[in-house]
Amino acid sequence: MVFAYLDEPPFCWPAANGAAQGCDVELVTAALRALGITAFEQRLTTFAELLPGLANGRWTLTTPLFVTAERRRLVDFSRPVWALADGLLVRVGDRARLTGYRAVAAAGARLVVVGGQVQEQAGLAAGIAPERIFSVATQEDAVAAVKNRRADAYASVAMAHRGYLARQPDAELAIVSVPASESAPAAGAFAFGKQHPALRERFDAALTDLIGNDWHRAMMARHRFPAGEY
The missing domain is CATH 3.40.190.10 (Periplasmic binding protein-like II)
Structure with a gap:
């Protein structure tokens, strides 16, 4: 087993x-x-x-x-x-403008996801251009992409973001809840x-x-x- x-x-x-x-x-x-x-x-x-x-x-x-x-x-x-509902992990300075997938699309921002997870399709459905989305292998890689500004937001379930920050607090990062109208x-x-x-x-x-x-x-x-x- x-x-x-x-x-x-x-x-x-x-x-x-x-x-x-x-x-x-x-x-x-x-x-x-x-x-x-x-x-x-x-x-x-x-x-x-x-x-x-x-x-x-x-x-x-x-x-x-x-x-x-x-x-x-x-x-x-x-x-x-x-x-579970989706959430975005963003830099603190971006939490007012990147309020969901549609806001990411409107801003022309870059979204990172863990490869194979459903959030990539949610982002595409909200209008994010395919070339503005890229995937990485792990949660750690996705968080690093936001911190080093390769990406503006990391999409996963909000609970995963909360779990990550509980284990590794970071005052430079914030969690944004994706509206249910964009991802139930x-x-x-x-x-x-x-x-x-x-x-x-x-x-x-x-x-x-x-x-x-x-x-x-x-x-x-x-x-x-x-x-x-x-």
């Missing part, structure tokens, strides 16, 4: 001892334990490798990601475990290789028992999730 995860707090990130931690890690651990699986391998990877790794059998399941029709053709998903909150779920339908069904049953119970609410609150986002 191999669980693939990212360095993206508060969802998941490697601790100093190399073990994975975060709300998604705690949830997958609890769900697998309910199935009698008390030990599994945790493998750190990049977002671009998550789905290919499932397809070629390098891992069994991955940290949750947004569910889309295109991704469903490649993998199977568990029941949703959170519903979307559901995320654990992804499984299509060769594991029985495991996914059992895992879903365990999630149903866990999500919303006292332990789960306390765990998500500890990771600073608002109640309406899970």
Whole structure:
């Protein structure tokens, strides 16, 4: 049993001892334990490798990601475990003018995304020119692009930006919530290789028992999730 995860707090990130931690890690651990699986391998990877790794059998399941029709053709998903809105990470001096994807488009600003994430399509749909969007491999790379002015805004879920700044405070950076009219909150779920339908069904049953119970609410609150986002 191999669980693939990212360095993206508060969802998941490697601790100093190399073990994975975060709300998604705690949830997958609890769900697998309910199935009698008390030990599994945790493998750190990049977002671009998550789905290919499932397809070629390098891992069994991955940290949750947004569910889309295109991704469903490649993998199977568990029941949703959170519903999150997009946000922009910008330099403090830009937060008044870069108020969402449309504002980025109108300003001719540059947007950075992590390769393969859905925020690239959201930016294009809002009118940002393709040549004003570029992708990088990791959250750290995207933040660095904003700080060194290669990009004006980094698009991800707002919760990921909050998690990053909680771990690495930076007075020069600010989070802008993308208006729901530009990008509505979307559901995320654990992804499984299509060769594991029985495991996914059992895992879903365990999630149903866990999500919303006292332990789960306390765990998500500890990771600073608002109640309406899970």
